[in-house]
Amino acid sequence: MKTSLSDKITVISFVLIIFILSITNLISPNISFSENENRYLAKKPNLEWETIVSGEYSKNFEEYIIDHFIHRDKWVGLKSLSEIAMLKKENNSVFFAKDGYLIEKHLDKDIDKEHLERNIQRLIEFTNKNSNMNLSIMLIPTASNILKDKLPSFAQIYDQDKLIDTVKNRLESGIFVDVRDIFKQNKDNYIYYKTDHHYTTKGAFLAYQEWCKAMGANGLKEKDFNINPVSKNFFGTLYSKSNLYTTKPDTIYTYIPKEKISYEVDYNMGEKITDTLYETSYLDKKDKYSMFLNGNNPLVKIKSSNKNGKNLLVIKDSFAHSFVPFVANDFENVHMIDLRYFNMSMEKYIEENNITDVLVLYNTINFATDPNMSGLIK
Amino acid sequence: MVFSSLLFLFIFFPIILLTYYIAPIKYRNLILFIFSIFFYAWGEPVYVLLMIFSTLVDFTHGMLVEKLKESGEIKKAKLVLLSAMVINLGLLGFFKYSDFLIGNINLLLGLNIPLLNLALPIGISFYTFQTMSYTIDIYRGEAKAQKNIISFGTYVALFPQLIAGPIVQYKTIADQLVNRKESIKQFSYGIRRFIIGLGKKVLLANNIGLLWSQISDMKAANLSVVTAWIGIMAFAFQIYFDFSGYSDMAIGLGNMFGFDFLENFNYPYMSKSITEFWRRWHISLGTWFKEYVYIPLGGNRKGFIKQIRNILIVWLLTGIWHGASWNFVLWGLYFGIILIIEKLFVLKYLKRIPNIFSHIYTILLALFSWVIFAFDNTVQIADYLKSMFGLTKSGFIDGQGIYFLYTNLILIIILAAASTDIPKRIGNWLMLRLENQQIVLSIVRNFILIGIFILSVAYLVDSSYNPFLYFRF
Numbered sequence: 001m002k003t004s005l006s007d008k009i010t011v012i013s014f015v016l017i018i019f020i021l022s023i024t025n026l027i028s029p030n031i032s033f034s035e036n037e038n039r040y041l042a043k044k045p046n047l048e049w050e051t052i053v054s055g056e057y058s059k060n061f062e063e064y065i066i067d068h069f070i071h072r073d074k075w076v077g078l079k080s081l082s083e084i085a086m087l088k089k090e091n092n093s094v095f096f097a098k099d100g101y102l103i104e105k106h107l108d109k110d111i112d113k114e115h116l117e118r119n120i121q122r123l124i125e126f127t128n129k130n131s132n133m134n135l136s137i138m139l140i141p142t143a144s145n146i147l148k149d150k151l152p153s154f155a156q157i158y159d160q161d162k163l164i165d166t167v168k169n170r171l172e173s174g175i176f177v178d179v180r181d182i183f184k185q186n187k188d189n190y191i192y193y194k195t196d197h198h199y200t201t202k203g204a205f206l207a208y209q210e211w212c213k214a215m216g217a218n219g220l221k222e223k224d225f226n227i228n229p230v231s232k233n234f235f236g237t238l239y240s241k242s243n244l245y246t247t248k249p250d251t252i253y254t255y256i257p258k259e260k261i262s263y264e265v266d267y268n269m270g271e272k273i274t275d276t277l278y279e280t281s282y283l284d285k286k287d288k289y290s291m292f293l294n295g296n297n298p299l300v301k302i303k304s305s306n307k308n309g310k311n312l313l314v315i316k317d318s319f320a321h322s323f324v325p326f327v328a329n330d331f332e333n334v335h336m337i338d339l340r341y342f343n344m345s346m347e348k349y350i351e352e353n354n355i356t357d358v359l360v361l362y363n364t365i366n367f368a369t370d371p372n373m374s375g376l377i378k
Numbered sequence: 379m380v381f382s383s384l385l386f387l388f389i390f391f392p393i394i395l396l397t398y399y400i401a402p403i404k405y406r407n408l409i410l411f412i413f414s415i416f417f418y419a420w421g422e423p424v425y426v427l428l429m430i431f432s433t434l435v436d437f438t439h440g441m442l443v444e445k446l447k448e449s450g451e452i453k454k455a456k457l458v459l460l461s462a463m464v465i466n467l468g469l470l471g472f473f474k475y476s477d478f479l480i481g482n483i484n485l486l487l488g489l490n491i492p493l494l495n496l497a498l499p500i501g502i503s504f505y506t507f508q509t510m511s512y513t514i515d516i517y518r519g520e521a522k523a524q525k526n527i528i529s530f531g532t533y534v535a536l537f538p539q540l541i542a543g544p545i546v547q548y549k550t551i552a553d554q555l556v557n558r559k560e561s562i563k564q565f566s567y568g569i570r571r572f573i574i575g576l577g578k579k580v581l582l583a584n585n586i587g588l589l590w591s592q593i594s595d596m597k598a599a600n601l602s603v604v605t606a607w608i609g610i611m612a613f614a615f616q617i618y619f620d621f622s623g624y625s626d627m628a629i630g631l632g633n634m635f636g637f638d639f640l641e642n643f644n645y646p647y648m649s650k651s652i653t654e655f656w657r658r659w660h661i662s663l664g665t666w667f668k669e670y671v672y673i674p675l676g677g678n679r680k681g682f683i684k685q686i687r688n689i690l691i692v693w694l695l696t697g698i699w700h701g702a703s704w705n706f707v708l709w710g711l712y713f714g715i716i717l718i719i720e721k722l723f724v725l726k727y728l729k730r731i732p733n734i735f736s737h738i739y740t741i742l743l744a745l746f747s748w749v750i751f752a753f754d755n756t757v758q759i760a761d762y763l764k765s766m767f768g769l770t771k772s773g774f775i776d777g778q779g780i781y782f783l784y785t786n787l788i789l790i791i792i793l794a795a796a797s798t799d800i801p802k803r804i805g806n807w808l809m810l811r812l813e814n815q816q817i818v819l820s821i822v823r824n825f826i827l828i829g830i831f832i833l834s835v836a837y838l839v840d841s842s843y844n845p846f847l848y849f850r851f
Contacts, residue, residue: 006820007566013824014569015395017831022388058379058420065384066839075839082833086585089785109595154781243840 025070034072041067077245084246089152094242097150101194102238102247103143106158111368119373120167123360126376127175130350134357136215138177139164139364140199140207140319143192146183160364167367177214179207193250196236197363198289201227201253201322208326211359220329225255230280234288252288254278254325261329264303267294277302277325292321298341302334312357313350315339315376317366331357339375346378379420380541381572381627382579384838390417398635399560407532407555410635414535418500421541425499428469433534435465436509437527440516444523447516455517462513466506473499478702501541503699505534507666512548514670521549529555538631542624544642544662547669551637558636568633570827575626577830580837582793583619586612589786594752598761602772604779606765607745608786614748615793618647621660640665647797650736651728652716652743663699667692689721690714700751705759709750716743 033040045051045060052058069075080091089096090105097103127135144151145160161180168176183191183206191203199207205222212219234250265274272294282291293300296318311333314320320336328334335353337346350358362370379386394413401409419426439462446455477493484491512533515521524530533555539546593601593609601609625642632639646659656664672692678685690711697710720728728736746763753759764770795801812819 003562003566004820005816006823007563009820009824010566010569010827011562013828014573014831017828018388018392018395021835022392025388053423055421055423058423062383062385065389066841069384069839072839075836078833078836079840082836086788087785089781152781152785154777154784156778156781 021070025065025068028068028070030068034067076243080243080245084244089155091242091244094238094244095144095151095155096242096244097147097152099150099194100248101143101147101150101192102242102244103147103151104197104238104241105155106142106144106160106365107156108158111158111163111365115371116163116368119367119370120170122373122376123167124170126346126360127171129347129377130358131172133350133355134215135175136177136211136357136359137167137171137175138179138207138211138359138361139167139367140361141180141183142197142363142365145364146180146187147192149187158365163364163368174214177211179210182206182210193234193236193238193289195234195239195247195250196289197238198236198319198322200250201255204319204322205255205326207323211327212330215357217330220257220326222255224258226258227253227255230254230278230291231283231288235286236289240286252283252291257329262305263328265293266301266303267297268299277328289318289321293324293336295321296338296340297336298338300336302328302336304328304332304334306330306332308332310357311335311353311355312359313337313353313355314359314361315346316359316361317363317370319363319366320361323361327359339370339372342372342375344378346376379417381624381631382576382834382838384835387835387838395634406635407526408528410537411528411532411535414532414537414540417537418535418540422500425497425502428473428499428502429505429535430531432466432469432506432509433531436462436513436534437524437530439465440513440523440530441525443513443516447519459513459517463510466510470502470506472496473502475698475702504543504545505540507545507663508548509534511545511666511670515547515549521552524548524552524555526556536632536637538628538635538637539639542621542628543660544625544628544639545666546639546662547666550640554637560634560636564633564636568630568635570630571626571633572630573827573831573834575623575628575630576834578619578623578626578796580623580834580841581830582789582796583616583623584837584841585789586619586786586793587616589782589789590616593782598753598758598765599770600772601762601765601770602774602776602779603766603768604775605772605782606762608779608782610745610748610752610762610766611790612786613752614647614745615790615797617748617751618643618797619793645797645799647741647744648737648799649740650733651720651725651740652713653720653725655740655744656713656717663696667696671695686718689718693717701754703754705750705754705756708756709747712747712750 030044031041032043042060042063044064045057047057051060083091084096093105095103095105123137127137141160141164144157148157151157164178164180168178183203186202186206189202190200191206192199209219229251231252232249234252235247236250239247263275263277265277267273277293279291279294282288282295287295289295302324306329308331310331312327312331312335314324314327314334314336316324316336316338324334324336333353335349335355337349349355360376367373379390381387390413394409397413398406398409415426415430418429422429439458442458443455443462446452446458473496477495480491480493483489512521512530516523524533533546533548533551534540536546590609590612593605593612596605598606622643629639629641640662642660642662644658644661646655649655649658672688675688675691676684677688693710693714694707695710696713697706697708700706700709728739749762749766750759753762761770765772768774808822809819812822
């Protein structure tokens with residue numbers, strides 16, 4: 001048989017595609033940081049005898065090739081389109097939930113029971129040590145617990161209710177502030193981001209109200225704020241993780257008190273001092289949630305113009321970043337500590353800073369898995 | 379290096395293609411040899427020396443065997459052959475089975491000999507079998523010794539088949555090594571085979587593998603009946619599309635450089651008996667054991683009892699070839715016993731009953747075999763089988779099972795269809811229909827091919843999960 005037209009086209013198009021892609025990859029400039037995935041891309045490894053022999057070099061080189069493939073985002077998008085066409089309901093541990101929601105999937109095996117038990121014990125010890133304070137503990141459920149009806153049918157999830165009940169029951173009564181009821185009542189009011197694992201500012205506000213109720217305080221009401229959208233183009237962590245191309249962006253709101261209050265915010269003992277709770281420069285970047293109190297920092301101190309002598313310490317994860325702007329109005333000083341980067345003695349810190357109130361605020365999953373909880377009782 | 383990687387597709391492959399086709403014909407084997415060494419060394423920077431050593435051993439032994447035979451010294455030739463066997467099997471035994479042996483001796487005698495913890499050299503089970511077949515064939519007079527070390531080195535190291543087969547016997551490509559003619563026709567056939575293999579691996583095997591890895595991560599005793607069956611089906615699809623996809627890519631690449639390898643898979647899940655299944659699954663391994671173990675032992679020519687013995691030996695070896703662990707021994711014996719029973723009387727009945735029943739019979743037995751294959755721990759195997767038969771408290775179906783089923787339904791339907799020759803028959807029918815419309819045919823055909831290729835690249839760019847099962851062997 002002689003060579004057919006089809007054969008010639010196959011050879012020409014395949015060889016062209018291979019060579020064009022390899023040459024464009026070769027000459028395209030390197031980007032070191034991916035905005036979309038919010039991470040540094042793999043670097044080209046150095047040629048060293050030891051890494052070559054151990055096989056490390058080739059492994060790193062392959063990661064480098066994958067990370068720097070030309071138009072990476074578009075390829076990833078093509079993949080997610082095909083996943084949708086296959087009626088897939090999840091990718092990379094993120095559910096494609098109803099109404100445009102992406103919801104993080106947690107499984108039983110993600111939670112180490114022994115580790116969780118240790119964290120609970122540390123928390124109890126911490127509350128016993130500081131029983132002379134106005135003490136409160138909040139574990140915020142993640143979206144898979146509150147927005148159950150938005151999950152794909154029959155999706156299996158980790159039972160956060162059981163975890164919250166356990167912690168609540170083992171703490172002295174009155175310490176644990178449970179936000180589940182108020183969240184469930186408001187589940188259709190956009191209290192979680194659709195593309196990010198955090199609650200929205202509205203969700204944080206509901207948590208704040210519940211907290212005020214538990215502390216017997218008169219917090220600010222929704223009508224006391226000017227509520228403004230600051231970004232309508234927020235693609236959060238779950239979008240990056242799931243790579244679901246068709247996802248619509250979120251809107252970020254800020255709640256600014258109508259009655260003027262001024263702040264002085266000190267990051268990491270004078271490393272950076274500003275007069276605002278919002279770092280709007282992040283709104284031009286991918287990681288927009290970091291506009292709340294400048295993202296993750298070891299130690300943040302907020303001094304407000306409310307001179308009531310009350311000093312609050314918040315030990316927290318990133319769920320506190322959109323929560324603290326509310327309580328900042330009710331205290332003279334708010335100190336925020338991230339245990340991941342905090343190495344001082346907690347006891348000493350509380351004493352030296354005349355702390356009157358303590359709040360431990362985490363989302364349930366972070367609380368269960370956080371490896372730094374021992375910092376509570378140092 | 380594996381074929382299903384961006385590194386291979388867009389760096390290694392274009393460079394070797396360009397070098398190979400620019401070079402004069404007499405240098406082409408040398409180019410293949412050097413690139414193949416690099417290809418192997420990329421993943422095994424140290425053990426590449428082992429492969430070169432194995433190549434030299436069989437090159438010299440082969441030459442010696444031929445010389446001795448020519449001068450009529452058969453006994454000496456036999457001794458040299460024996461030496462080649464001892465060295466090859468010694469290498470394989472040392473690197474693959476020493477820890478298994480030590481572990482069992484420790485268990486049996488209550489000793490505490492430390493394990494060697496050697497990493498298994500990639501592809502050692504494949505290339506030692508190839509080099510052994512070379513020396514044996516020369517001894518038998520079925521092949522001539524290769525006088526050129528580069529040509530022989532090219533045969534052993536030839537990157538398309540080096541890592542995971544097919545196990546190419548020297549005699550099938552002896553001629554092509556020195557005398558091959560690449561053509562556009564063969565090249566385009568190679569591209570088609572390669573793209574189809576890539577799609578099988580990246581789009582089908584990897585995706586269904588995600589489902590299996592979720593289910594195999596769960597406690598085997600806590601699965602509902604439906605979940606357990608979906609799980610083992612997923613594994614059956616994963617291992618087939620992973621391995622046959624790799625073979626397709628190997629055969630395709632071979633064609634692009636002018637080689638014709640034998641087929642390694644022939645729609646095994648369409649078989650109507652386990653006997654037939656093993657004629658269609660990993661054909662090159664089955665052929666190897668038949669030619670170099672079963673027949674030399676006497677095959678079926680020395681009475682029924684000896685035949686049964688021979689079948690059991692072959693299947694024990696086939697099992698242990700797949701991995702140094704008891705479940706593989708069990709897996710081999712399982713097939714050995716089924717094959718004997720089929721020979722005794724089942725095959726007769728299978729021919730008489732309607733096809734649908736013999737298909738179901740075969741698929742069920744294959745699925746049970748994959749349970750033994752998938753877990754290296756007998757407790758897990760037993761638990762999983764119990765779950766499949768509803769002997770646990772998890773019931774027939776649960777929400778988990780429904781979720782797995784409906785979120786993977788389309789994929790499972792595609793996999794089931796792709797396991798049969800239906801797509802191929804549709805393709806052939808289309809080719810006939812469009813015979814007089816070459817342009818339409820060219821467009822349709824290449825559109826589909828390029829589509830598969832582009833989609834595979836997209837899945838490779840975003841690959842959180844890209845294992846390769848037969849790397850372990």
